[in-house]
Amino acid sequence: MSEQTFEATRAFIATASAEQVELIAAALRSRRLALRPAPADTTATSTSSLMKIARLGDSVQIARIQPQYLSGLTGTVINTRVTRVDIELDAKSTRKLARAKQTRFEVPAGATSFVIHGVHLNSLDIL
Known part of the structure; x- marks a missing residue:
């Protein structure tokens, strides 16, 4: 990166919105993880993958979760934080959650959408 590009990036960060700063912070954390040396006993040759960065309005599917x-x-992603997002479920998924035998999420009868807060980015597939 040239010195001019680096300075332009720093200037952008100084005026970035809170959402943009959160996305930049998540990207930096992911990059830092990717740059860590592999443990000595690791025989795999693959490199660390970068964390997916979900943005407002992205369509997502929840996977790899308990x-x-x-x-x-x-x-749809309706709010982003550093490594977590809030998702507004579509009508089909809201009905599926309402029918699930669970007590954690209280879905109102007849609801066509429902928000799940704090889903980790590693638990999402961006559609």
């Missing part, structure tokens, strides 16, 4: 009844639910 409790299992959340797997497969789909919706």
Whole structure:
């Protein structure tokens, strides 16, 4: 990166919105993890993958998560934080969650959407 590009980046960060700063911070954390040396006993040659960065409005599917009844639910990202997002479920996933035998999420009868807060980025597939 040239000195001019680096300075332009620093200037942008100084005026970036809170959402943009959160996305930049997540990207930096992911890059730092990717640059860590592999443990000495590791024989794999693959490099660390960067964390997916979900943005407002992205369509996502929840996967790789516990409790299992959340797997497969789909919706739209409505809020982002450093490594977590809030997802507004679509009507089909809201109905599926309402029918699930669970007590953690209280879905109102007849709801066509429902928000799940704090889903980790590693538990998402961006559609």
